[in-house]
Amino acid sequence: TAIPTLQKSKERLSxxxxxxxxxxxxxxxxxxxxxxxxxxxICEREKPKMVEVEPExxxxxxMYGTQGDWKR
Numbered sequence: 001t002a003i004p005t006l007q008k009s010k011e012r013l014s015x016x017x018x019x020x021x022x023x024x025x026x027x028x029x030x031x032x033x034x035x036x037x038x039x040x041x042i043c044e045r046e047k048p049k050m051v052e053v054e055p056e057x058x059x060x061x062x063m064y065g066t067q068g069d070w071k072r
Contacts, residue, residue, distance in 0.1 A: 021034065040063070
């Protein structure tokens with residue numbers, strides 16, 4: 001969920017540097033590829049599919065599961 005809680009300790013998320021993409025004219029492919037440090041050529045060409053990795057927890061990233069630090 002997106003509701004913060006004080007009961008559970010969570011790991012800190014990393015920040016994606018740069019500017020949020022234009023919502024009227026977003027970049028082709030993955031909307032994050034212009035500012036993602038792990039972006040590959042496929043990210044520029046194809047929008048990633050949404051995958052449910054846990055109940056009600058979704059990921060849309062071509063690199064998910066391909067590199068050790070992206071695996072759950």
